Amino acid sequence: MPPSEEQLRCRDIILSQDYADFIVAYGGNVDVTVGVYEPSCYEIVNSNFLIMHKPLPANRVTVYENYPYSIIPELLGNLDSTSMEQSGILPTHYAPAGGFRGNGVMVGLIDSGIDYTHPVFRFQNGGTRILALWDQTIQTDEIMERFPYGTEYTRDVINQALASDDPYSSVPSTDEDGHGTFLAGIMAGSEDVSEDFIGAAPEASIVAVKLKPAKEYLRDYYIIKEGAAAYQETDIFMAVEYVLQKALEYQMPAVICLGLGNTLNSHEGTSNLSQYLNAVNNVTGVCVVVAGGNELGKAHHYSGFIPSRDDSQTVELKVGASERGFQMELWGGSSDVFSVEIVSPEGERIARSQSRLGQSQRVKLLFEDTEIYIADRSAGLPGGNFLSVIQFRNPTPGIWTIRVFGDRILNGRFNIWLPMEKFIEETTYFLSPDPNITLTSAATTSSTVVTANYSHYNDSLYVTSSRGYTASGFVKPDVAAPGVNVFGPVPGGRYERRTGSSISAAHAAGAAALLFEWGLLNVIILNMDGNDIRRLLIQGAVQKQNEEYPNQGWGYGAMNLKNTFESLRVLR
Structure with missing residues (x-):
C-alpha cells in the first residue's frame, strides 16, 4: 500500500532541518499533551513517551529556552574499539552438553550501520544472518507504519541483493564509520577460521539500525565539536522500539547493545533515556547492555x-x-x-x-x-x-x-x-577534576548491564575506562569486559584492531545472548529478563585478590561467562 499524504508529510517534518524535536513523558494521555505542545507531527514511542516536532524559531540557539530541560533530546556519540577466551565466552561454545552459540536469540545493533556484505554476517551458503536492517538515513516511498522515516530492508531483500552482481544498487545501506560493523561482529560474527575470528554469539540473528545524524540545529544548540559523529536521543528511542517490534514478530529474546553515550545529565539514572531503558530491560526476554564510556583522564x-x-x-x-x-x-x-x-x-x-x-x-x-x-x-x-x-x-x-x-x-x-x-x-x-562519576549518563541506568573496559592482554583496566558510581552512589559499572586492541570486522570484508568501551559492551551483549539461549529458551529461568542477565554476569565475575569489590573501576569484577556457568552448576 502506498504511503498516505499524512505519512509523507510527517516523514518530511521528521527529517527537516527546519523543525525542532522534543521527547515528552506524557503519562498515557496523548490528547492532553498534544493539546499543550501543539506539534506539527508526533510519534508515540510507548505508553510513557512521545516524540514531537515543531517549527524552529528564527533564532535557533534559543529554541528550548521556554521548555523544560527534560524534553530536550540528548546527543550521543560513539564510544570507541584470544578476547573471547579471556571473557569465558569461547569455552561455552564447546561445552560438553552441546554448548551455546546464541541460536534462537536476536541481537540488536543501534549504531552507525552495518556492512551487510561482510562474510561474518552471512551463512556458509552466502545468505544473510540479518533478519532486518532499518537505515534511518535512506528515504524512499516504502514507509513503515510505526517508523515513518528511513527504509527497512528485510532478510529476503538483503539476500536478493547479496545474490546480485551489485548488492548496493538494491540495498544501498553502508557503514561509513565502521563502528557498528565492528560491534556487530564482536557480538555475533560468524566464525572465520582463516582470520582466527569468531563473535560471542555466532549463531544469533541480527537486527540492525543505522541511526541518522543529529540535526544541525541540535549540534549548534549543544555546540558539538566539528566532525564528531552525533546521534539524537529521539532516534535511539525509535531504534529500540524497532528492535522490540522485531523480537515480537520473530518470537525471539533480544539483547540490545548501546555503544553510544554522553556525559551531560544528572548521572543518577533519571534521564528520559535511562527511565525508558530501565522499563525495556524489565521486559521478559529483553536485555539492554550499555557501554560505560572512555572519560577517565579527560578531566571532564x-x-x-x-x-x-x-x-x-x-x-x-x-x-x-x-x-x-x-x-x-x-x-x-x-x-x-x-x-x-x-x-x-x-x-x-x-x-x-x-x-x-x-x-x-x-x-x-x-x-x-x-x-x-x-x-x-x-x-x-x-x-x-x-x-x-x-x-x-x-x-x-x-x-x-x-x-x-x-x-x-x-x-x-x-x-x-x-x-x-x-x-x-x-x-x-x-584543572582539579574528580576521576569518579565519569560514566556516561546512559550508563547510570540502574537495571541495565553496564560495562567497564579492560585489557585482556595484561588484565588491567584501560587507562580511559570511565569510573562509577552513579551520583547517588548506586554501583555501576557492573562488570568489566575486554575492549582494548580487540580484533574484529570492519567494512569492506576486512578486519582490524580497535579499542573502546563500546567493544566491552559488545562482548557483554554477546554473553547475554548465550545466557538467554541457556536460561530462557531451555525454560530454566521463567520470565528471564535483563535483571537476571545482570545478576548472572555479576555472579560469575572474576575478582582480583588485592582489590575490594564492588569498586568504581571494575564494578563487581571481570566478566567470565564460563565462571558464571560453573557457579550455576555448584548452586544446583
Missing part, C-alpha cells in the same frame, strides 16, 4: 562541596585555543540552590545573580568575542534535582574561573560535567 568532571549559604568554591577551567564552545551542567541535590560568578582569562566578570527557577541570562562579554548563557533549568526534572546549564560560545582561550555560591544549602554537594571527549576539544578540561 568536577565535584565540590559548599558547607553553608553564601560560602563558595572556586572552579578553574582550562579552555583550549581551538575550542568553539560547549555546554556544561552544574547539578545539585533537590534541597540545594547554587549560583555562579564567571571570570574570563582577560578578567571580564559576569557577576553572581541569585538563582531563580526558570531564570536565565545571555551575556556577550564587552572586550571579548565570548557569549555565555546561564540558566536555572531545574523545573520539571524527573529526579527533582537542581540544574544550572552554562553554555560558552567562542570562549577566549585560557583559564576561566567559575565561582560557585550556595544560595540555599542543606546538602551542599554539587557536580559539574563537561561533554564527552568526542564532543569537545581535548585541550578543554578542569
